[in-house]
Amino acid sequence: MLLLQRANELLAENKLKEAEFMFKAVLKEVPDNGPALFGLGRIAMRLEQYDHAIYFLKRACNHLPKMLDPLFALGDAFLAVGSAVDAKTVLEYTLSIAKHNAHAHYYLGQFYLNHGFISEAKNTFTAGLKCPTGPVSAFMLFELSQLDEKQNLEGHIKSLSELLSQYDNKRLEVVIHYALANCYHRSEDFKSAFLHYKLANEAQYSQCHFQTEDMLPFFDSIKSVCDSEFFKQPLDKVKATFTPVFIVGLPRTGSTLLEQMLIQHENIDSLGENTAISDKVVSYLEKRVEAPYPECLQRLSTHVLDYGREIYTNEIRNARIEAPYVINKLPSNFQSIGVIRKLFPDARFIHVTREFKANAWSVYSNYFEHDEPYFCSAKEYELYAQAEEALMTHFKQCIGRHIHTVSYETLLAEPEKTIKSTLNFLDQYYDPECMNYYKGKRLVHTLSKSQVRKPLTKAPIEAWKKYQKDFESLLSQETISS
Structure with a gap:
């Protein structure tokens, strides 16, 4: 023992x-x-x-x-x-x-939700609420605040309010406020909804240990190291069995929707939001060269690049992916375009964009698990968005023909035309099945997991306007505390 x-x-x-x-x-x-x-x-x-x-x-x-x-x-x-x-x-x-364990209901409910079995997920979470109440009840109510019928929302608001008074836990407080906001939003009580979105963001922001401003020197160093001369350097001749495709940009700009549409094509598959480049490849390069990223990119040997390549290739093997084109849709990979280009000269980058205020509201009104300031402060997010735009503008000036831009608004307004253009960028023929993405049961872990199970709608473009006055006021008045 x-x-x-x-x-x-x-x-x-x-x-x-x-x-x-x-x-x-x-x-x-x-x-x-x-x-x-x-x-x-x-x-x-x-x-x-x-x-x-x-x-x-x-x-x-x-x-x-x-x-x-x-x-x-x-x-x-x-x-x-x-x-x-x-x-x-x-x-x-x-x-x-x-059957009387709430965690068992939650795990199965999440499985159903992530794989597109929406009705089964809703029923499983609902049954889970009959188990003894605990912290996991808040997470099931959070999911039901988005899935359940409107007539049940009043009861969920009552349950969430009771949970808020029972637990002194900052993580639960954040989740409960988001769930309450969702309930009030769907009940069309937009004033109460905005209040709880604001309380959720404030509670999560208080848990952040850095500010977006702290990241700006890092973004500047990427532009300095990965300049036009960097991209003019000779590249290794790589014979890969697949072509990596990276969907990059800001969160909540339609990357999951675009990914799900593209993987209906027989020659395209996806790793989802895979962090191997930043967590594994860059970590290896930093240790091997004994220099931080991006400075380590200035001292990479062919041997080091080969091993970094193998690290990422192993991700493809472990996922049992055999398609010739493999998507990685982690938005923050825009920070790694320099190293990706070194590793995979044939890599393609798809930059997703969205009108800023609608995008910022979508981030502000959605719960991100990680306590990062740009996820829970409108002003912090504005700063992060400006940094992302500046970096992507820099990369487009250096390797523009390797980057294809997709606007979220255009994707919703002209889906077939947008997908045809994107597939052409990937040297692939158009497949009408791409328009039937919502019928699939592929695993989706992102915040859009329930949205991508439905046909296209322009509702996401209009949703933020119900909060436009309050949100614009917040953007103009909010200050970033030290």
Whole structure:
């Protein structure tokens, strides 16, 4: 037991090798020790060794029949290898043995929602509210504030108000205010809705540990290092089995919609919002060259570039993607265009744009989990948007023919023409199936996961105008506190 306790402590400290050694030592003494098997499964998940994770987590579930966490982890492992059917089986089984557990409802509800089973998601969250109330109830109510019928919103407002008084937790406070705002918005009480959007943003902004202004020198350094001379340097001759496509720009500019339309094409697939470039490739380059990004880009050898390329290629392999064109739709990859161009000379960039005030309102009125200032302050977002625009203008001056711009407004107004133009940029023929994107059940993790399950509508363009006066006032008056 002491050995197992120490192994879990090491795992909590992210000392994976030491923890793995300890867990395996436990298994030598007791080969079917459930907690040790679960520990090894969690380590494999962190190392992204998903086949190993599935092996250990299956065994852990067999020997820990009353524990839900190994089942949740097994569901995540199946999703990581693209086996949605197996994940669904695991999560539905979990709920069948834990019908009174709100977390079991929430996990399954999220699975349904992310895969486009909207009705099933709504019913699962609704059933989950009958379980004993806890913090997870707020997250289910948050989803129902967007999914449920209007006649149920009054009851949700009451439940959310009660939760707000029960818990002294800043994260729950943020989620509850967003949920209340959604309920009031759909009830057409726009004054109350704006108040709660404002309270949600203020609560989350108080948790931020930096300001957007702190990032400006970083953006300037990217422009300085990745100048026109940088892009004129000879590029490695790369024989890749796929062409990387990066959809970049600001959040809430239609990147998920565009991605879902494009992947209906037989030659295009997607990694979703994959962070491998910034989290793995850039991290490797910084350590190998012993210089921070973007300065590290000035000292890259062919060997270092080859290994960085392999890191990203492994992401494609792990996702079991075989299409010749592979999308990565992480908007913030606009900061990495320089390194991406070095790694993959044939990479294509699609820059999505949107009218600023409508875009800013969409960010302000949506809950982003990360406590980053531009997600929860209109003024901070304005500064971030200006920095993004300046950087993208710089890149377009340097490598304009490799960047294709798509306006969100144009995508909604002329979808077929816009998709044809984008596919032409990717050297692909037009496929009418791209217009049937909303019928698909592909995994969508982003904030637009329920919106992209519906046919195109111009409602998103008009929605912010109900708050135009208050929001414009906020933009002009809001100050950024130090």
